[in-house]
Amino acid sequence: MEMHVTMSQRQKPEQGLEAQEEKEDQLREEVPVAKEVGTPEEIPAAAEVSQETCSASAPIQANVLSKANEGSGAQAEGGQSTPNAFIYSKILLKPKLRKKVLELVKFLSFKYTTKEPVTEAEILKNVVKEYKHYYALIFKHACECMEVVFGIEVREVDAFNHSYEFLKILDLTYDGRLSDDEGIPKTGLLVLVLGVIFMEGNRASEKKVWEVLNVVDMYPDQPDFICGNPRKFITEDLVAEKYLEYQVVPDSDPVCYEFLWGPRAHAETTKMKVLQFFSKVAGRSPTSFTALYKDALKDEEERALAMLASIAIPPTPDNSGSGDKPGSFSHPE
Template identity: 50%
Template sequence: MSLNQKSEHCKLEEDVQAPKEAQSLEGVQAPVAEEEEATAAAAAAATSAPSSSSLTPVIPGPPEEVPAAEALQPLQGPQRACLSPTATTATPSSQSDENPRSQEEEGPSTSQAPLDPEVLNMRVAKLMEYLSVKYTTKEPVTKAEMLMNVIREDKDHFPVIFKKVCECMEVVLGIEVKEVDPASHTYAIVRALDLTYDGMLSDDQGFPKTGFLILLLGMIFMEGNCVPEEKLWDMLSMMRVYPGQEDLVYGEPRKLATQELVKEQYLEYRQVPNSDPPSYEFLWGPRAYAETSKMKILKFFARVSGTDLTSLPSWFEEALRDEEERAQASAASGDDTPAVASASSSTTSSSPPSPE
């Protein structure tokens, strides 16, 4: 399915989404038309990348008083708007030595006029389309290739364009662009947080669903390791993602959350004991505990929101306890076999240990 049909939801402006009738045309459009549609759609997806101004800390007080919905605010609602051409300076938390994109984020010189926002979005769209193909084919990409094949007309603006593309792909799709060879500026496009799931049915169908999974895992952790279904949909509605309503990136969200991710053992979906009428809640599943950790999830949200971990003491302390228990269990077992257990064993204690 083309990017055009899968990314229009990311527009959080007041314009109307592209007609769904376009979906019926897939497979019969001319190659040129398909390319144009995919590029336009990638531009729509690009508008979901949070701006630098929206990635400032949003937690005003002690985290125990702050709901997950507020902590996740930088990824939701109107704040998921286009990165403005002038708001490209990375926050301190994103400028560590571990950031492979730091050398690309310096931006154009101050004497150079910034790109028009519409032009910027189109350049971002083309690069997103290009990198998405590289992701599905599992091919690395170099800066030289991106400049030659995608951004020849605006090479001086490459740092701005590249930074926005990386932010959008990471936050919305759960896909990271990692530098693997600094000398040649070669990058690999991989799933974030070492997760092994992307929800794509084939190499050329749909968008990765890893970003949706990361978002749900973060919500569950920040809500005390267990979130009522009704509350989860309330938080997702801030992103205009609604149960029972087809989403152009995530498909049908309720089916994805309650069936697909449960089947894949990333989530546990269970009835609340003694609830009448029956109500349900979400917890981490065993595969989530095996592949990631509370600390990785917390660091992900802190980084994309520009928030220092020390400003999240309650969640940070729990994540530290989780890391310690994982290390102890790994040492006790004497091997690297993950110690995986169901999240349902406790909704308040740390997760079952598993080696990194």
């Protein structure tokens, strides 16, 4: 069973284009191009992040859903024809503002690796500086990039002091780093793949997965700053961690492969949580994706029934005397 979603509504394209241009004109008046200033200081970073990746983070969020469901007649109900994030991203293509977004992503990723919270005052002082009038736009796009690329949510914990902490999205226990203090979190890529599998009817061809990853400039045979060897990370590392299953498509000729959720993915997250995340970054309600929402609801009901059954029928005690405990997934510290 295949379930498809298309983010952009294609009805009345001329009207949509006119509306988009009108919004862009209004935003240009509200957010004029910043004047040229001196070169900002270098920000310590956990890793190098490409300007192209982060400046495109907003349209990526919509394009990933669209690409994962390309060619489908099923569309999300209601909503605008063009996400506001896409319009904002066109303004942020201005080199100076785009550079500030990149610097803030580096600063936030550094704070994440050192397990330190961050405040608006720190960001203004160390990164935004003379661009304080553009703080809201810069911060918004940097947070979007942190979610899409690294799978890290920047959440406000103190509204008075505007203090923020970092949380791995979907509460997945694995982030792909070698240790707590080394490397970059790769949760965002894992969530992308899990989302594509769900949207493709709970199994996705290898071709489809790489088509979507191409949207975030990741290619199977090109070294990547996030995960080094993308093909190995997707087809071996995530499979070894039991987040993905990678298998031959039955009766395929020539032989091709497909991905399914692995047992650890089923244990640590749900279809509803994945749908809620993608809906959030796309600026829509989960219920607007009718078929996906019904599938996610069915999954929630099945999980609830399984939990009730496990409570009603306690597991038979092991009287073998071996003392062995049931196996569990290895969660890297």
